[in-house]
Amino acid sequence: MKIRKDDTVVVLSGKDKGKQGKVLTADPKGMKVTVAGVNVATRHQKARSQQEEGGIIKMETPIYVSKVQLVCPKCGKATRVGKAEKDGKRVRVCKKCGAEV
Secondary structure (H helix, E strand, O other): OOOOOOOEEEEOOOOOOOOEEEEEEEEOOOOEEEEOOOOEEEEEEOOOOOOOOOEEEEEEOOEEHHHEEEEOOOOOOEEOEEEEEEOOEEEEEEOOOOOEO
16 A cells, blocks of 8 residues: 555545545555544544543545546645665655655
8 A cells, every 4th residue: 555644645536535534544454544634534432431422523534546646745735655775775755756755
């Protein structure tokens, strides 16, 4: 999976199409990512004790990694991710401008 935690991504399809956000979690086995402010679900939670309040909680839920695309930090465009070798190490590069991600 070429998308990692703390990357900035743009959503390609679904109800949140066009939104940008930071990747909070990445799950390579399930091929899903959780993006801040995207795919927000509401959950009704009951109070467990006197001090803890119940109510409606909003939380981000995971989406498939195929529905997001990385935003290049240099050119600011949504791009596919390539791999290149630099100083004997593999690095991720932008397919549009060639900058290291």
